[in-house]
Amino acid sequence: MKTKIFLLIGTLLLFTNCAVIRPGEAGVKQTLGKFSNKVSTQGTIFYNPFISKVIKESTQTNNIKLILSLPSKEGLSVNSEISILYRLELDKIPSVLENLGQDYESIITSVFRSASSDVCAKFFAKDMHSGMRAKIEEEIKTKMKGNLEKQADGIDLIAVLMKSIQLPRGLANSIERKLQAEQDAMRMEFVIQQAKLEADRKIIDAEGARDAQKILSEGLTEEIIKIRSIEAFNELSRSTNSKVIITDGKTPFLIETKD
Missing domain, CATH: 3.30.479.30 (Band 7 domain)
Structure with a gap:
């Protein structure tokens, strides 16, 4: 009977004088109030429960x-x-x-x-x-x-x-009003920029049309007009449609008739 009691006490002591260190933990043994410089990780630490204990701390974030x-x-x-x-x-x-x-x-x-x-x-x-x-x-x-x-x-x-x-509520409202004003200003600046670009485009189109008319008018000399008239008469002569041609010999005025 005494043997069983001693075995039971020994077993209890065996299980009470060890500590299990799990992943993400570290164990430090403290003996009579003094910490050991050795740090144990993931394993079992044996210690004397009467004078020592094991402090566990997390090593995770x-x-x-x-x-x-x-x-x-x-x-x-x-x-x-x-x-x-x-x-x-x-x-x-x-x-x-x-x-x-x-x-x-x-x-x-x-x-x-x-x-x-x-x-x-x-x-x-x-x-x-x-x-x-x-x-x-x-x-x-x-x-x-x-x-x-x-x-x-x-x-x-x-x-x-x-x-x-x-x-603070007042400051938050002021910041919101300021941000809204800045966004409105940026939006207006964009609209103005778009309007300027559209105006520039119209000016460029107008200048292009003007230059084209100027080039065309400068290129229509009397000799060119005569040549174009001759070419037009030649085309008319090959046409099968009936036409009445009124001309002064320079430029034709056509009246198309149907068969």
Whole structure:
């Protein structure tokens, strides 16, 4: 009976002093409060449950989502949904745990709040809703990275994304009116340009017709008219239709008759 009890206790100890590390995870052994420099991935870690434990952390890309009111240069508040994408560097996980603890996401959030306030205060509210947003995101990311490295090295910031930006109602209406006015101006400019092109086309057509008439009139000399008249008489002589020709010998005037 005692043997069975010892076997049962030994089996329980065997299963309680090992940890399974799954794909996308990393395990760090902590013994008497001190973290091991060895980081284990995808496998089993054996440890003494009385003096040690295994801390598991994700090595995948993580996303911290926030909804904040960001200040602008003119003193307005801009509401925005924020995504902070980060990843723990595998070989530096012990440093992160030692300096920031397992609640390191709260540290990342605090650093973001400070960095975003400093950066956004240098830009106008409309910049956060325009092509300047990418620049604002990059500056926040750079400032966050510098502040985090002062506390712990091992958090790889991938991106800071500002989404669903909501400008103050008055400013949003002003921007819409401005954009509408710009579109109307561009449309009117296009209409004017088309009208100018049409006017130029008519002028070119008129000049072409005038030049053609001028060339034609200059080319119709008396000799040319006589030659054309002779050619016309020759054609008439070969015609089978009956015609009455009234002429002064220079130009014919024809009256066609039917048989």
